[in-house]
Amino acid sequence: MKWAYIEDIADFKDQEVELRGWVYNKRSGGKIRFLLIRDGTGMIQGTIYSEDKDHPLFQAFDQLTQESSLIVRGVVKEDKRAPGGFELGITDMEIIQTAQEYPITPKEHGIPFLMEHRHLWLRSQKQRAILQIRAELTKAIRDFFDNRGFRNLDTPILTPSACEGTTTLFETEYFDQKAYLSQSGQLYNEATAMAFGKVYCFGPTFRAEKSKTRKHLIEFWMVEPEVAFANLQDITDLAEDLIVSIVARILETRKTELDILERETSPLERVKKPFHRMKYGEILPDLKKKGSKIDWGDDFGAPEETILSEIYDSPVCITHFPAKIKAFYMQPDEENPDEVLGVDVFASEGYGELIGGGQRIHDLGLLEKRVKEHKLPRDAYEWYLDLRKYGSVPHSGFGLGLERTLSWICKIKHIREAIPFPRLLYKIYP
Amino acid sequence: MKWAYIEDIADFKDQEVELRGWVYNKRSGGKIRFLLIRDGTGMIQGTIYSEDKDHPLFQAFDQLTQESSLIVRGVVKEDKRAPGGFELGITDMEIIQTAQEYPITPKEHGIPFLMEHRHLWLRSQKQRAILQIRAELTKAIRDFFDNRGFRNLDTPILTPSACEGTTTLFETEYFDQKAYLSQSGQLYNEATAMAFGKVYCFGPTFRAEKSKTRKHLIEFWMVEPEVAFANLQDITDLAEDLIVSIVARILETRKTELDILERETSPLERVKKPFHRMKYGEILPDLKKKGSKIDWGDDFGAPEETILSEIYDSPVCITHFPAKIKAFYMQPDEENPDEVLGVDVFASEGYGELIGGGQRIHDLGLLEKRVKEHKLPRDAYEWYLDLRKYGSVPHSGFGLGLERTLSWICKIKHIREAIPFPRLLYKIYP
Numbered sequence: 001m002k003w004a005y006i007e008d009i010a011d012f013k014d015q016e017v018e019l020r021g022w023v024y025n026k027r028s029g030g031k032i033r034f035l036l037i038r039d040g041t042g043m044i045q046g047t048i049y050s051e052d053k054d055h056p057l058f059q060a061f062d063q064l065t066q067e068s069s070l071i072v073r074g075v076v077k078e079d080k081r082a083p084g085g086f087e088l089g090i091t092d093m094e095i096i097q098t099a100q101e102y103p104i105t106p107k108e109h110g111i112p113f114l115m116e117h118r119h120l121w122l123r124s125q126k127q128r129a130i131l132q133i134r135a136e137l138t139k140a141i142r143d144f145f146d147n148r149g150f151r152n153l154d155t156p157i158l159t160p161s162a163c164e165g166t167t168t169l170f171e172t173e174y175f176d177q178k179a180y181l182s183q184s185g186q187l188y189n190e191a192t193a194m195a196f197g198k199v200y201c202f203g204p205t206f207r208a209e210k211s212k213t214r215k216h217l218i219e220f221w222m223v224e225p226e227v228a229f230a231n232l233q234d235i236t237d238l239a240e241d242l243i244v245s246i247v248a249r250i251l252e253t254r255k256t257e258l259d260i261l262e263r264e265t266s267p268l269e270r271v272k273k274p275f276h277r278m279k280y281g282e283i284l285p286d287l288k289k290k291g292s293k294i295d296w297g298d299d300f301g302a303p304e305e306t307i308l309s310e311i312y313d314s315p316v317c318i319t320h321f322p323a324k325i326k327a328f329y330m331q332p333d334e335e336n337p338d339e340v341l342g343v344d345v346f347a348s349e350g351y352g353e354l355i356g357g358g359q360r361i362h363d364l365g366l367l368e369k370r371v372k373e374h375k376l377p378r379d380a381y382e383w384y385l386d387l388r389k390y391g392s393v394p395h396s397g398f399g400l401g402l403e404r405t406l407s408w409i410c411k412i413k414h415i416r417e418a419i420p421f422p423r424l425l426y427k428i429y430p
Numbered sequence: 431m432k433w434a435y436i437e438d439i440a441d442f443k444d445q446e447v448e449l450r451g452w453v454y455n456k457r458s459g460g461k462i463r464f465l466l467i468r469d470g471t472g473m474i475q476g477t478i479y480s481e482d483k484d485h486p487l488f489q490a491f492d493q494l495t496q497e498s499s500l501i502v503r504g505v506v507k508e509d510k511r512a513p514g515g516f517e518l519g520i521t522d523m524e525i526i527q528t529a530q531e532y533p534i535t536p537k538e539h540g541i542p543f544l545m546e547h548r549h550l551w552l553r554s555q556k557q558r559a560i561l562q563i564r565a566e567l568t569k570a571i572r573d574f575f576d577n578r579g580f581r582n583l584d585t586p587i588l589t590p591s592a593c594e595g596t597t598t599l600f601e602t603e604y605f606d607q608k609a610y611l612s613q614s615g616q617l618y619n620e621a622t623a624m625a626f627g628k629v630y631c632f633g634p635t636f637r638a639e640k641s642k643t644r645k646h647l648i649e650f651w652m653v654e655p656e657v658a659f660a661n662l663q664d665i666t667d668l669a670e671d672l673i674v675s676i677v678a679r680i681l682e683t684r685k686t687e688l689d690i691l692e693r694e695t696s697p698l699e700r701v702k703k704p705f706h707r708m709k710y711g712e713i714l715p716d717l718k719k720k721g722s723k724i725d726w727g728d729d730f731g732a733p734e735e736t737i738l739s740e741i742y743d744s745p746v747c748i749t750h751f752p753a754k755i756k757a758f759y760m761q762p763d764e765e766n767p768d769e770v771l772g773v774d775v776f777a778s779e780g781y782g783e784l785i786g787g788g789q790r791i792h793d794l795g796l797l798e799k800r801v802k803e804h805k806l807p808r809d810a811y812e813w814y815l816d817l818r819k820y821g822s823v824p825h826s827g828f829g830l831g832l833e834r835t836l837s838w839i840c841k842i843k844h845i846r847e848a849i850p851f852p853r854l855l856y857k858i859y860p
Binding site: 134421 | 433435437438450451452453469470471497498499501526527529530532533547548549550552553557558561562564565568569572576579581582583584585586587588589590600601602603604605606607609611618621622623624625626627628633634636638640648649651658659792810812813814816817819820821822823824849850851853855856858859860
């Protein structure tokens with residue numbers, strides 16, 4: 001008999017199939033028993049009917065506890081009332097394991113308890129919905145870049161130098177040297193962009209930040225495109241296109257999961273081009289009017305992100321930040337060298353920064369000056385400076401945080417649910 | 431005028447376009463100048479024709495050094511003799527930067543020199559071909575699993591415990607604890623497989639091995655599927671299907687790159703189902719006959735891998751390894767408990783192990799025994815043991831090394847060319 005997955009069950013209407021899965025729930029009523037079975041791809045109701053109250057299937061049914069594993073066989077019947085539209089008339093059942101008392105019951109559990117049991121919590125409906133959307137989002141992002149001719153070039157995790165500041169680096173011994181876990185693939189992307197024109201990397205990145213917020217993970221995934229010959233305008237267009245494309249894809253393909261999460265989708269449906277675009281200097285008065293204490297030269301914090309989403313009901317692109325709050329490689333604005341050609345994209349609904357990026361310095365002299373000003377070890381950056389000696393061109397890129405974006409799309413309260421095994425301050429188990 | 435990429439040039443036949451790129455090579459002849467331009471997506475010959483020997487475009491041409499960056503405009507002309515079938519009749523040229531003397535010239539360079547200049551070496555034809563195939567391979571792998579309903583669930587890099595032995599781990603301080611860089615996502619995959627049925631992870635992994643071979647990287651990418659309810663047979667079938675599918679994809683879509691690499695493709699065309707499958711115990715006599723010094727209980731080394739590919743001209747699956755040379759979580763064979771239900775897949779042409787995997791122990795008591803025997807810290811594995819308490823099922827999976835597979839497909843001599851920025855013993859720059 002054919003081993004079928006529940007997500008394909010419609011293909012087996014009126015046929016006998018074998019399902020392999022776990023007990024999600026069960027209930028009895030007279031001559032009938034109901035078994036809610038999950039197999040990882042979906043959920044189906046199985047029914048056992050008998051006039052004989054001592055029927056062997058009833059006896060097996062009685063042994064089943066929550067999350068017990070089993071193989072069932074039976075005929076797939078269409079039933080419009082059933083969730084998913086199909087039911088299984090069980091004719092045979094094989095218990096693989098009667099589960100011990102499952103720690104996660106339908107009652108409410110505290111977050112610390114659920115986090116300690118993350119390896120089991122993943123089986124819950126909402127967690128599954130979030131992570132299904134995550135998988136789709138990853139695919140949507142990759143498809144977006146692949147379809148536009150970007151080459152996926154992986155950048156290293158173990159690096160000899162720091163990209164963004166040295167206070168939040170994880171350090172490890174690398175044979176006779178020190179190595180650091182990558183905070184961004186950007187510098188390496190700049191090298192591959194000169195070889196391939198349009199590139200992206202997509203992998204885990206690490207920030208040993210001692211902050212405990214709803215928006216930060218210690219280990220998170222980031223996609224970073226880099227484009228040779230692109231300027232701030234080009235890369236802002238690309239950022240917009242990316243966000244519009246991935247949100248549309250989730251709305252189109254993951255409606256079931258958004259429903260499970262009770263996500264009101266109208267804010268996502270409003271994600272259309274063009275986004276509001278303005279300069280840092282232009283938005284400052286509006287932020288202050290709404291209560292922000294920010295002054296020119298200060299970076300945005302959580303209050304500013306919240307205010308931004310009160311003013312605008314869809315994502316916003318902010319450009320031309322003060323140079324002093326941005327990284328050493330940012331291209332200064334020709335007219336106002338105190339400002340850099342950076343762009344940050346902020347989500348709606350208070351979810352904060354999704355994207356940070358901009359145009360990179362392509363002039364060798366200026367970059368050498370910045371390396372010195374920022375007291376970076378010239379040795380470690382020699383290869384990076386080389387990129388400005390041999391056919392340097394204006395180029396731009398950005399990074400989009402996967403978990404930030406997922407948190408926003410799913411409207412979840414804390415980013416820890418946006419990754420299978422979150423790494424948080426002092427938390428590395430399981 | 432439209433900024434076009436060379437790979438799309440056929441769409442612009444007889445039209446004026448703007449190309450942005452770098453000088454790959456140039457030559458002069460009387461009233462004509464030839465400029466070989468690369469833009470990262472391809473290469474095209476540009477021509478400048480003039481009766482006037484002092485033509486401004488000739489003067490600009492004279493300034494151009496190898497790898498100088500430029501923008502050229504002109505009309506796309508079909509020319510069957512030209513590589514790629516098209517030429518650009520240049521009417522306008524803007525030099526972005528005249529490159530300093532480029533370190534990598536058409537003459538032969540030593541490998542240490544090229545490795546020190548990896549950030550530039552990437553621009554060379556062969557390196558580009560390898561990494562284009564890498565990007566396609568990554569996509570082929572992801573498509574294979576996505577199309578079969580596998581969920582991509584990322585597993586963590588920072589982990590509190592070791593999966594495979596503790597001597598080759600990178601360690602880092604994780605706030606008040608120690609953390610280790612992941613050598614495999616498998617244990618976490620086992621948790622997500624119980625939640626999603628069929629899963630895979632695909633990310634960087636780390637082995638601090640003090641060995642210096644042509645087949646080892648310190649940091650490498652691995653794809654790892656895991657399937658609930660799958661046994662050794664099922665997972666061997668999956669491994670076969672995967673290899674057949676990705677090799678076919680490269681042959682179909684990356685012929686140009688294989689040609690650049692002068693890869694003779696007949697060994698790849700022989701990659702068809704079914705692969706030779708045999709038990710470790712069965713192949714041993716054949717290995718010995720061909721000169722291997724291996725005894726039952728010894729692991730395969732480079733000599734055995736070479737002999738295997740002398741016997742067979744396509745990939746081979748070896749199963750039923752001695753338990754003592756395999757990991758603690760391997761399911762023993764019921765009939766011969768000294769053997770485990772593992773499977774390794776070996777490439778043809780001496781490229782060695784591409785895949786390692788098998789069926790995992792699903793019995794709680796046996797796994798607890800193994801954890802004890804291997805002196806693993808029970809605390810750190812508590813969550814892993816939980817998977818055997820709550821609906822444990824037989825399950826199987828494997829890991830395929832991306833760079834190993836790419837080295838074989840491209841038939842390159844050393845794995846260091848199979849990743850943009852290789853991490854090798856003592857080597858972490860650039």
